[in-house]
Amino acid sequence: MNSNEFMERVEYLLSDIPQEEKADAVAYYRDYLEEAGENAKKAMEDFGSPERIASIIRLELAGNLKEGGEFTERGYEDERFREPNYQVANRLDLPEGREGGEEEKRENAWQQASYNGEKAKQPVRTSRPLKIILWIVLIFVSAPIWLGAGGLLTGILAGGFALLLGIIVFLGVMTVALLLAGAGLCVVGILAMVRWFASGLLLFGAGVVVIGLGVLSLLLSILFYGKLIPWMVRSIVNGIGGLIYGRSKRK
Amino acid sequence: MIFNTGAALLDAIVLAVVSRTVKGTYGYKITQDVRGAIEVSESTLYPVLRRLLKEDCLEVYDLAIDGRNRRYYRITEKGRTQLNLYRSEWAIYSGKISHILEELTDEQ
Numbered sequence: 001m002n003s004n005e006f007m008e009r010v011e012y013l014l015s016d017i018p019q020e021e022k023a024d025a026v027a028y029y030r031d032y033l034e035e036a037g038e039n040a041k042k043a044m045e046d047f048g049s050p051e052r053i054a055s056i057i058r059l060e061l062a063g064n065l066k067e068g069g070e071f072t073e074r075g076y077e078d079e080r081f082r083e084p085n086y087q088v089a090n091r092l093d094l095p096e097g098r099e100g101g102e103e104e105k106r107e108n109a110w111q112q113a114s115y116n117g118e119k120a121k122q123p124v125r126t127s128r129p130l131k132i133i134l135w136i137v138l139i140f141v142s143a144p145i146w147l148g149a150g151g152l153l154t155g156i157l158a159g160g161f162a163l164l165l166g167i168i169v170f171l172g173v174m175t176v177a178l179l180l181a182g183a184g185l186c187v188v189g190i191l192a193m194v195r196w197f198a199s200g201l202l203l204f205g206a207g208v209v210v211i212g213l214g215v216l217s218l219l220l221s222i223l224f225y226g227k228l229i230p231w232m233v234r235s236i237v238n239g240i241g242g243l244i245y246g247r248s249k250r251k
Numbered sequence: 252m253i254f255n256t257g258a259a260l261l262d263a264i265v266l267a268v269v270s271r272t273v274k275g276t277y278g279y280k281i282t283q284d285v286r287g288a289i290e291v292s293e294s295t296l297y298p299v300l301r302r303l304l305k306e307d308c309l310e311v312y313d314l315a316i317d318g319r320n321r322r323y324y325r326i327t328e329k330g331r332t333q334l335n336l337y338r339s340e341w342a343i344y345s346g347k348i349s350h351i352l353e354e355l356t357d358e359q
Binding site: 025027043 | 277278279280282292293294297298300301302321322
């Protein structure tokens with residue numbers, strides 16, 4: 001980068017400051033490099049970068065230089081103008097100089113901080129109501145997708161659900177019907193025995209068999225309603241719950 | 252140099268450098284002269300000169316040299332007053348520091 005390119009870059013970086021201020025500052029540094037002549041390259045190295053010069057001018061305009069910078073034995077120093085690769089010579093004449101520069105200490109401190117931070121691992125802030133609301137929103141928003149592409153799946157699920165509902169109703173009705181029918185047959189059989197003993201006995205026997213079937217059905221119902229359905233409901237609830245709180249519970 | 256140079260001392264040095272010529276002097280030369288006394292970066296002095304201009308301690312004028320304008324800085328009356336203040340303050344301060352740093356074994 002020659003001095004002209006350097007100053008053009010500075011000028012570009014200062015595009016937004018008042019014209020007069022910019023012209024003044026740019027003229028100063030441009031003249032400086034011209035006066036430097038052969039030493040212009042060294043002067044530019046000392047300048048650092050166009051960005052650094054631009055920020056010096058900008059901060060001076062804003063009146064920030066009074067507090068920010070400091071004139072030290074190494075010249076003018078301001079943290080803000082220090083570039084990442086801006087080297088500061090270690091002061092070997094002082095005790096702290098031997099233990100690595102400030103830069104290194106700061107880096108160590110930073111590493112320490114980040115290590116501690118990782119160790120502490122702050123829990124991610126979540127909120128259950130918010131999650132549920134987001135899920136509902138997601139379900140509604142994604143409705144076209146799962147209604148379309150997932151139509152078949154929805155159909156299968158609905159069919160399965162209908163079948164289940166059918167079984168539930170059928171089992172209950174069958175049990176009641178068998179018990180009622182058995183009881184009825186028994187009553188009719190006893191009444192019939194008065195006139196036609198053999199036929200009545202047959203009817204009574206059939207009634208007992210039907211009642212037996214009814215009891216069997218009742219036991220099946222108890223098993224089905226009492227165990228299977230609660231289990232299914234629990235599974236479904238857990239499945240949905242897992243979908244919502246999945247991540248937090250997996251821990 | 253291991254001693255810090257405060258903003259006031261830098262102002263004093265710059266004023267002293269500029270006051271040495273009646274005609275005044277220009278940015279590059281001021282920087283080189285100041286660098287003769289203390290270590291400052293080449294980019295340092297623009298904000299300082301600007302501040303001194305704003306405080307009316309310096310004034311500028313343009314002079315055509317080799318077909319282009321060179322901006323000259325010249326000390327004003329106010330600047331000279333300020334410089335004299337700095338000089339007397341520095342004399343007291345540096346005298347005290349020198350005195351205390353001198354190796355005096357018996358203080359009678």
